Amino acid sequence: MATYKELLARKQELDAEIERARQVEAEQALSTVRETIAAFGFTPDDVFGTRRKARGASNGAPRFRHPETGETWGGRGPRPRWLKGKDPEQFRVAGL
Structure with a gap:
């Protein structure tokens, strides 16, 4: 061995x-x-092949902003506490 x-x-x-x-x-x-x-x-x-183009605001840009605190949310993942029970459209960032 x-x-x-x-x-x-x-x-x-x-x-x-x-x-x-x-x-x-x-x-x-x-x-x-x-x-x-x-x-x-x-x-x-x-x-x-070619790279896919990003759709919408998937580049990580915030879609929603809290008017008082300035907190943002991109629309992915769990909904933040400040948006729970509210219409997110009233917090949508202009232009998106």
Whole structure:
């Protein structure tokens, strides 16, 4: 039976061999991808897609503001105490 140190040495050798094999295969895969992109004239948007545009005030801007305290709420998550039982439209920030 191999000793602990011998096994660790073999593990390090295997890890290095695995990394070398990964690099070789990754280079081959990247080469294939590049050839395919060039052959079909793909654009980055074709390959990766386009980002979705944010809807409404989902950028984190506050939608509602308490007129006395200045507290704000973006309309997501639990409704704040100052809005409970009230019509949120009367606290809507102008322009949203």
